[in-house]
Structures are given as C-alpha cells and as structure tokens.
Amino acid sequence: MNQWFAHTFPNVIYQGWGGDTGWWTAIVQTLYMTFWSAIFGGLLGLIFGIGLIITAPNGIAPSKTWFWIFDKIVSFFRALPFIILLAAIAPVTKIIVGTQIGTTAALVPLSLGVFPFYARQVQVALSEVSGGIVEAAQSVGASFWDIVFGVYLREGRSELVRVSTVTLISLIGLTAMAGAIGAGGLGNMAISYGYNRFATDTTLVATLLVLILVLVVQVIGDILVKQLNHK
Amino acid sequence: MTEEPIIKLDNINVTFHQKKRTITAVNNVTVHVNRGDVYGIVGYSGAGKSTLVRVINLLQEPTSGSVIVNNETFFQATDENAKKTIIGGNDLRDRRRKIGMIFQHFNLLNERTVTENVAFALQHSPLKEDEKKAKVAELLELVDLSDRADQFPAQLSGGQKQRVAIARALANDPEILISDEATSALDPKTTNQILALLKKLNQEFGLTIVLITHEMQAVKEIANKVSVMQDGEIIESGSLLEIFAQPKEQLTREFIETATNIDKAIETISHEALVHNLKDNEVFARLSYVGDTTDEPLIAGLFRDFNVTANILYGNIEILQETPVGSLLVILSGETSQLQAALGTLRDHHVTVELIKGGQSL
Numbered sequence: 001m002n003q004w005f006a007h008t009f010p011n012v013i014y015q016g017w018g019g020d021t022g023w024w025t026a027i028v029q030t031l032y033m034t035f036w037s038a039i040f041g042g043l044l045g046l047i048f049g050i051g052l053i054i055t056a057p058n059g060i061a062p063s064k065t066w067f068w069i070f071d072k073i074v075s076f077f078r079a080l081p082f083i084i085l086l087a088a089i090a091p092v093t094k095i096i097v098g099t100q101i102g103t104t105a106a107l108v109p110l111s112l113g114v115f116p117f118y119a120r121q122v123q124v125a126l127s128e129v130s131g132g133i134v135e136a137a138q139s140v141g142a143s144f145w146d147i148v149f150g151v152y153l154r155e156g157r158s159e160l161v162r163v164s165t166v167t168l169i170s171l172i173g174l175t176a177m178a179g180a181i182g183a184g185g186l187g188n189m190a191i192s193y194g195y196n197r198f199a200t201d202t203t204l205v206a207t208l209l210v211l212i213l214v215l216v217v218q219v220i221g222d223i224l225v226k227q228l229n230h231k
Numbered sequence: 232m233t234e235e236p237i238i239k240l241d242n243i244n245v246t247f248h249q250k251k252r253t254i255t256a257v258n259n260v261t262v263h264v265n266r267g268d269v270y271g272i273v274g275y276s277g278a279g280k281s282t283l284v285r286v287i288n289l290l291q292e293p294t295s296g297s298v299i300v301n302n303e304t305f306f307q308a309t310d311e312n313a314k315k316t317i318i319g320g321n322d323l324r325d326r327r328r329k330i331g332m333i334f335q336h337f338n339l340l341n342e343r344t345v346t347e348n349v350a351f352a353l354q355h356s357p358l359k360e361d362e363k364k365a366k367v368a369e370l371l372e373l374v375d376l377s378d379r380a381d382q383f384p385a386q387l388s389g390g391q392k393q394r395v396a397i398a399r400a401l402a403n404d405p406e407i408l409i410s411d412e413a414t415s416a417l418d419p420k421t422t423n424q425i426l427a428l429l430k431k432l433n434q435e436f437g438l439t440i441v442l443i444t445h446e447m448q449a450v451k452e453i454a455n456k457v458s459v460m461q462d463g464e465i466i467e468s469g470s471l472l473e474i475f476a477q478p479k480e481q482l483t484r485e486f487i488e489t490a491t492n493i494d495k496a497i498e499t500i501s502h503e504a505l506v507h508n509l510k511d512n513e514v515f516a517r518l519s520y521v522g523d524t525t526d527e528p529l530i531a532g533l534f535r536d537f538n539v540t541a542n543i544l545y546g547n548i549e550i551l552q553e554t555p556v557g558s559l560l561v562i563l564s565g566e567t568s569q570l571q572a573a574l575g576t577l578r579d580h581h582v583t584v585e586l587i588k589g590g591q592s593l
Contacts, residue, residue: 136338
C-alpha cells in the first residue's frame, strides 16, 4: 500500500508533512485564514447586514443616509474582484498588521473580501423575519436592542446559520487565492507546488483536502440549521 | 357618568408621502372609547382601520391630531407643520406595555416556546424572576394553554396561537387591548372561542377592547359600540343597537347584511311563487323591530284587530346587548283599508315597515 502510494503520488510525498512546504502547514494555514477572516469579516458583515435591515425604509430605525452609506460600501467591496483586492489593499494591510505578505497579512483582504458577501446574505436572512413579529415586539414595549437581538437575530437564527455556511464555503474558496500574496494554504499547494510544477498528484490531493473541508462545514451547517429551526 | 374616555383620538390625520403622491390613510377621525367598552371598528381592507388603531400606541405616528390615553397626551399636533408634542423613548415603551395588541397572523416568535413568547413581554417588568414565572403560568392558565407551555408556535393550531398572543398581550396587565383582525384568519368555531375569551376578559377584568374587523359577525358578538370606516373616514358611529337597528349609510347596511343575511333571504324569497304571483290584496314586506316590541303578540293582533293575515316567510331575531333585534319577511293580506290600518299600528309600535313588493295603493 505504502509502496503503491509512493509510486503513484511521488510529489505528494516529496512535499512532506511538516516544514514550510508541508501538508500539515498548508492545512493549518487554510484553517487559520478561514477561521480568523470568518470572525473579522463575519462580524463586519453582520454589523452591515443588521445596519441594512434596521435603517431600511420599513426598518425599526429608518434612515435614508445610513442606509445609503451601508448599501454603497457593501456594493463597492462586492464589485471588486478578490484577486485585485488582495493587491490593492496591500498598503492598508501593512498599516494594520505591519506586513503585506504572509498568512496573517492575508486576513485583511480576506475579511474585506468576505464581509460584503456576508452582509448581503445576512440582509436577506433577516428580511425573512416578518414585520408583524417586530411590530408585536414593539407593542409589548421591546427596546431597539431587544428587537435586534431578541427578535431579528433570534428569529433569523437558523437562516443566519445557513447563510454563514454558504459564506464560510465561499471564504474557503477565497483563501485559495491568498497564495498570491504568500499566504500559503491548500490553494497555494495546489497551484504553486502542483500545477506550476506539473505535479498533478499534488494538485489532486490538495483539491481533495479542500473538498473534505467544504464537506465538513456543509454537514455541520446543515445539522445546526435543522436543530435551530422551529418554524 | 362623566368619566373621561380612556382613549381619546381627536381629529386624527395620517398621510403617507410616496414619490409623487400623498395618500391619506386616516382623514380627520375622532374616536372616543370609554373604559370598559368593546369598541368595534368595521370596514373593508384599505379603509384605514389598522392605521387608525396603531395610532393609539403610536406604532403609527399620526400626521396631526391628538392622542390622549388614560388622560395622558401621547401625541398632539394641530397640523403637519405645527410643533408636535410626542411621548417617546422609555416613556412610550412603558405606556405601550399597558396597551396590549393582538394580530390577524398572531405574530408569535417562532423560535421561542409558548412560555418564552409570553415571557418576552415581561423582559422589562419590575417583577422578580420567580414572579415572572408565576405570572406566565397564570396567563397560560387563563387562556387554557398550560399543557402547551413548552411547545413552539408551529406545533399549535391557529386558535391556540391566538390565545398565546392574547396571553402575551395581557402580560403587563394592560387596561386596553387592541385586536387587529384577530379572528379573521380563524375558522368560525375558533373565532367564537376567541371572541368568548375576549368577552370574558372585558366582563371579568374590565378590559377595554378596541376591535377592528371586516366581519360584522364578530362585532355583533361582543361590541357595544361600533364605528364604520370607509376611505379613511368614519362614516357612521353609534351603539351596537343603533347601528344594527337603524343603519344610515349604505356601507353599514352592507356590513349588517353580512351578519344577518336578510338581503339574501329577500332575494331568494322574491323568486318564490308565493311572492312572484303576489295577489292584489297582498303585500310583501319587511318588518324590523328593536327591543320590547317583540314581547307583544303583534302579528296575532293584526288578525284579531284588522283581519289581516301574516304569512311569515323568513325571520331573524338577534339578541344584541341583551336586546332582541328582529327582522321578519312577511306577506300580509287583507283589504286595502284594513292593511293600511294594520301598517299604521305596526309603525305606532316602532316597527319599521318596508314594502318590498305590492301595496302600490297603500
């Protein structure tokens, strides 16, 4: 078995497990990038998504100005192709993390790349919370924050988990591009060590690992949605 | 009784500005609701009923007018551009807790259990945690849902959902309950259960209820006062009896018809041979009466005193506010002079006589 593997996947073996170019390192880099940019980008997206819902004309704090600001910022960042954002944002990245290359540096463009997507998803998810429920909450004297946390986020919980799963999967996709600024990860493994070196076996295994990661996220997401939904 | 009305809406206007046009949803409406009233506001959808009642707890801020609830001014502005007084922030939320509201589509929190839904209304209550628990249990007992405490709304029937909504609306011991088409999504049997519950709340706890609906049937069951709304205006108001016995406006009559079906009966009976081939000495008439008139054997009297026979083809007697209100469709036959005298006697006894067919000579 081992012999067969070594024979069929020579380049996979060559990459090694640990070390700068090893598989474990690539997996950790991908997980690291996905996790932290999901936290930062997710929070930012959540804030913008909630902002879009409550400042909308039928929201609980309608404001044309604020809605316009949220909407335009989200639209602007969504319009930027991620690979360009990676490069264009470099000076800002340098200010924030002190360097413009590497795995940590990639968190800035990844967060900025994923937040507008997530903001729109949150907006859609929360817009499904019926205005009637919000009105009923107001009629029993609920405050602004009661409604944001107790109604919108609570009622939209399972929908939020669903869109978070979708976002997380597309974020894993974005981390594959972060190799362009030296962030490493499985995407980089597939392109730099696989494709560029005609090491098809490396590309194949890297792809397989990404697929497994996506699958795990999807399955966990689906289970959570099912458990949280009482509609 | 010179007590001030618990709800005083005066000269309320609500206008919405859309891109190019202005929509007047409520047009100069004045409504006073006394403590303990069950006040029905009837109208077709789009008449402005929902907008009007939302003015009471300021879920809808009026454009102008004055809103006084429990002697406290919630809103006051003489016109759109005038300086307005409006209660806001914590004070408003505090007052809203004293005005319960239930809705056509129940509007329960789907991701919370029955208990949690009711408890949601108690978030800012000064009660201690164990007192809140007891309060929720007591409310669920009141609406007969104690056994459903841990279920989610999706597991309940429409009537049960509405009862949860009622428990939630009553959580902060309100003096006023606004019912926005609360029975419109329910079947007739469930509707009656909910109406009976509202009636009980009104009678036992003195809860003032403002009930908006397009179903006259619901109003007939429990209201003591009625206003009819059309195109943002109140076109007719009065006690339930006045409205039912002597409707003035066409729309009011239409609504009453939906509750009594008398027009439909006239329509059907008119096609029957008896009425179709009405003889010269016969007249097809509708007799309407209110109250004690029904205690006297009038119909029998017609024969005794005038030799006029009455063939009763259809009858509808309602007990509204403990007063009988009746409508009879009859064929009266007798000699012209006798018929004339008979009709005169009926009118003397406050029976409204409406000749539908025949009797040209009368």
